[in-house]
Amino acid sequence: QVQLVESGGGLVKPGGSLRLSCAASGFRFSDYYMTWIRQAPGKGLEWISHISMSGSTFYADSVEGRFTISRDNAKNSLFLQMNGLSTEDTAMYYCARSSTPSRSPGARGIDYWGQGALVTVSS
Amino acid sequence: QSALTQPASVSGSPGQSITISCTGTTSDIGGYSYVSWYQQHPGKAPKLIIYEVSIRPSGVSNRFSGSKSGNTASLTISGLQTDDEADYYCSSYTSSSAVVFGGGTKLTVL
Numbered sequence: 001q002v003q004l005v006e007s008g009g010g011l012v013k014p015g016g017s018l019r020l021s022c023a024a025s026g027f028r029f030s031d032y033y034m035t036w037i038r039q040a041p042g043k044g045l046e047w048i049s050h051i052s053m054s055g056s057t058f059y060a061d062s063v064e065g066r067f068t069i070s071r072d073n074a075k076n077s078l079f080l081q082m083n084g085l086s087t088e089d090t091a092m093y094y095c096a097r098s099s100t101p102s103r104s105p106g107a108r109g110i111d112y113w114g115q116g117a118l119v120t121v122s123s
Numbered sequence: 124q125s126a127l128t129q130p131a132s133v134s135g136s137p138g139q140s141i142t143i144s145c146t147g148t149t150s151d152i153g154g155y156s157y158v159s160w161y162q163q164h165p166g167k168a169p170k171l172i173i174y175e176v177s178i179r180p181s182g183v184s185n186r187f188s189g190s191k192s193g194n195t196a197s198l199t200i201s202g203l204q205t206d207d208e209a210d211y212y213c214s215s216y217t218s219s220s221a222v223v224f225g226g227g228t229k230l231t232v233l
Contacts, residue, residue: 035222044126044227045161045169045212058220099171099180106216109159109174116168 002026002112004095009117016085020117022078022095030073031101035110036080038091038119046091049080050098050105063089085121092116127152127213127225134231140201143228145213146194151223153194157216160189160198163227164209173198200230208232 008020020036035050048060049069057069068081078095098104099111128146135141145152145160152158160173171180173189176196186201196215200207213225 044210045163045214045224047214047222047224050222060221094168099174104216104220104222106214106220106222107157107175109161109171109180109214110169111171111180113168 002097004097004112004114006093006095006114006117009093009119011120011122012085013123014086014121016121017081017083018085018119020080020082020093020095020119022080022114024076024078024095024097027097028101029071029076033098033103033105034071034078035096035098035105036067036069036078037094037096037110037113038089039094039116040088040091043091047105048093051078052104053102082119085119087121090119090121092118125223127215127223129211129213129225129228131226132229132231134233135200135203136233137203137205139203140199141203141230143198143200143211143213143230145196145198145215145225147196147215147223148194150218151194151215152191152196154218155216156191158189158191158196159214160187160196161212161214162207162209163212169212203232205232 066084095114096110097112100108161169163169177189
């Protein structure tokens with residue numbers, strides 16, 4: 001069965017950095033776009049980035065230039081390097097998979113989500 | 124990348140039908156047939172219930188249906204059940220190859 005397990009969340013001071021990882025299993029990782037989505041406490045979903053099978057990357061304006069998404073297809077892993085963190089970045093961060101191989105998450109939606117990694121930015 | 128516009132809340136009684144709207148622009152909803160809908164129960168990850176405006180993934184009840192007209196997409200839930208009480212989010216593909224979500228709608232089943 002498909003599993004996505006995030007790690008690397010925690011408490012960080014404003015201006016600090018954090019690297020999230022997502023270990024994927026149960027499907028052919030290299031065939032799918034992968035996405036990071038966050039949800040601030042009590043707020044809605046916010047798409048922040050996705051990456052194609054070959055490594056093309058896409059970012060929300062709110063994180064462009066501060067966050068970097070990457071993947072290692074050989075290790076079935078997705079990453080999110082977060083720099084210049086602010087209190088507005090405090091959220092649960094979800095790793096997620098597009099519902100259809102080779103299709104963007106915007107086109108066919110997202111069918112599997114991890115349990116989330118909590119990132120708290122506070123002094 | 125402005126969020127799509129959804130009503131903050133809707134409500135209905137068991138057995139009734141409700142519709143949730145999702146309004147965007149010609150750069151997202153109006154420009155593509157790539158609208159998805161998600162259901163999220165408290166403390167749970169979202170669940171995909173509609174993609175490409177009106178297609179239900181396998182296993183999703185046919186009580187859920189989607190449509191689109193111009194820059195506005197809609198999700199209709201018929202025969203409301205208590206378990207339908209949840210937050211619902213729309214999303215769309217955008218002209219910059221990004222994804223944009225709506226602000227979410229809380230459905231209360233009275």
